[in-house]
Amino acid sequence: MSSKLVVIGNGMAPGRVLEHLFEKAPGAYEVTIFNAEPRVNYNRIMLSPVLAGEKSYEEIVIHDDHWYAQHGVTLHKGKRVTGIDREAKRVVAEDGTTADYDKLIIATGSRPFMIPVPGHRLPGVLTFRDIDDVSAMLDAAKPGKRAVVIGGGLLGLEAAAGLRLRGMEVAILHLMPTLMDRQLDESAGFMLAQAIRDRGIDVITKANTEAILGETCVEGVRLDDGREIPADIVVMAVGIRPNADLGGNAGLMVGRGIVVNDRMETSDPDIYAVGECAEHRGICYGLVAPLYEMAAVIADQLTGTDRHYTGSAVSTKLKVTGVDLFSAGDFTEGEQRQEILLRDAAHGVYRRLVIEKDRIVGIVLYGDTADGPWFFQLLKEKADIAPFRDTLIFGQAYGELAPADPISAVAALPDEAEICGCNGVCKGKIVAAIGEKRLTTLEDVRAHTKASNSCGSCTGLVEKLLTATLGDAYNPQAVKPVCPCTDLGHGEVRRLIVAQQLKSIPEVMQALEWKTSCGCAKCRPALNYYLLSTWPGEYVDDQQSRFINERVHANIQKDGTYSVVPRMWGGLTSAKELRAIADVVEKFSIPTVKCTGGQRIDMLGVRKEDLPAVWADLNAAGMVSGHAYGKALRTVKTCVGTDWCRFGTQDSTGLGIRIEKFMWGSWTPAKVKMAVSGCPRNCAEATCKDVGVVCVDSGYEIHIGGAAGLDIKGTEVLTRVETDDDALETIVATVQLYREQGWYLERIYKWMTRVGLDTIRAQVVDDVDNRRALFDRFLFSQRFAQDDPWEARVDGTDAHEFRPMADLAYAEAVL
């Protein structure tokens, strides 16, 4: 029988314990996790890129719901543990949930320290600790608003840079004379301050906050020298305090954190502590690498290997795009200590090594940090640097056999050289994995070795290793650019449009450094769609960036004529509509009339000049554009359902019509075809559509992600709902999520493969508020989309599109 393991806290450290545990001894423990945050485990050190708009929350999730299910873990989301009964070996959460344990892991992490100055409880005073803090900052981060960040350490700088990228006016207040004073010396701190100021962020050092001002919410900050700095939000990033109370209340030995021995046991051997809440040999760690080392030791202890944790040497990197900074060890001056210094002002490079007894004890690198891992390796090995001391400061490339390029420098690293500091992965392990498991991409290496899977700052090194190992077989272009006009991928462009509030195509091209003056036929339609879907009602559709079909609202044919498909709601038509179509066909001598696969009628071979007149006649009979030409909602195919069919379980025709009338006119990343079948016999073929509904006696099965074109693919069941109202809301929310996340020309099934069905389900099924919000955003955007484009053109819109500018045939005849 398996033992019971209970984990309090669901951050990165316990997540890593479980990963090791499930790998070493699957099924050995029955695991229950209590998470005070209402969500799964995500990569907390990537909060800065989320704040800066460079990544999304979904991208930083480490373990999704599926992972917990797969390993049989009971995850209590949003339940805070309030007590540990060590006698009964049981934990109790605030809602009364209990769990018995054989072994317990406390991983309660830390909380931000709030300077207890007057006003520190005002609304608008925020911290930077979890995804909720990031959401709160983003809510407040409107361009032109002011943010004051208190604390010029790692977190404070990352918060300031992120808020600045979001368009806020930002000031950093730092108590000490130099930024990041615990990791940097004065010179590097000065260069850093300069780089931060160059980003338009105000840096005020020696700033002692006396009070946070404001009556009902934050209005500013007053320093002890009387200066007042206006602020709409204040972010406190002055440090963290271990959350040791739960352990203390249970009678465990507590110092600053919960005290653990080298086995990571607390004063009760059945209880471990890991991560920021733990205190080991008098030190509480706040960086991820030591936490992961602790996690590995606990997993060993839990599976019967008596391995010990003896403390960690830590290095620091700042995750602010464009600022390269590395520091490790101790670089205070001392009698026994000497320093080696290299400055290159023109290139903004600063390197300082602190040496004690021919060993490196401190490293500060600014501007060029490529040699950071090498120096750090020498520091951790306590290597004797005397033999190459003269050239040490120039780095590995110079100090050893002087390999000419960075690839051979990486190739020359010893197997035990650490590549990924966060996860403690050395070169040998990565190279071995590439060979044995035939890995060819960065994602493969991340999945198999964890290298580059946390903060990502060693990504360049891992890529060089891939190149060194695989040669030309490795293609480093991990992100496929939108087109040759940019190096950015679709996902990055979408996020940066939102993050930097870019609202026109020229603005996007300027801000994202497009390489061409006005784009190309690939990127312009994509950008036009992204702007249209991101800023409904605000962005003015750029007709010249639309493909001809969407510009003239008909499908161009091989001979330059067009086809016209009026909407037939749910596939229903009438004598009046058929008569109007027949009349139009005769009046304009339309050569071909055909039924489409989506249950409507296509008139092919219409001359462009005739289009407005054809539409006028169709409009007069009550028909509107079918958008058969657009990256838009196409058809909602239906069967006759309970109206006629003896097997029908619901009014499938009615639901189809309702969906189509609600959603027509909306633009989407690629075409969207739907269908509603009245029973599982599925006559409307709903299970190969982008979105399908299969009616059953008890309600409606919502399907997504089918394809029946280049690829053939059956749908997946998203969820089952009881009422047609719920069906509509779920479908609309799903399509809106796709409209917001999908890449241009990416059909729903490809989007689903990319982001995962579970992620979609979490947002449109599990999270009811989010579903409602998505629905409301779709509704809002429809206010600007649901006008018949045919009617507008019958009335004269874009008349130039349909008429030649001049007819010279006559003039030439008289020449």
Place this chain on the structure above:
Amino acid sequence: MTALAGDWLAVGLETDIPLQGARVVKTGAGDIAVFRTLDGTVRAVEDRCPHRGGPLSQGIVHGDTVTCPLHNWVISLATGEAQGADSGCVRTIPVRVDGGRIYLSASALGALRAA
């Protein structure tokens, strides 16, 4: 609209063509596509892609090129040459813009008709 001025035939106003857009001029030698690029330069080429005869006037204009709407060939508006890996050429027609009015070369159109 049509007027004669030496070799130059007036075909319309600059403002008749949206920036990064095109209009068609019908002639005895077939359709001519008259473009206006983002910087306001006016160009005229045969409205037939060298690939499968697609109407270039319906394409997306970017820089001094247009992408054919049928199969995405990119054609230089200045030289008429297909860009990139594709090869082929459409004929260009000299254009003059004077006082906001666009003129095409009558002799070039004549040569086109004779060809």
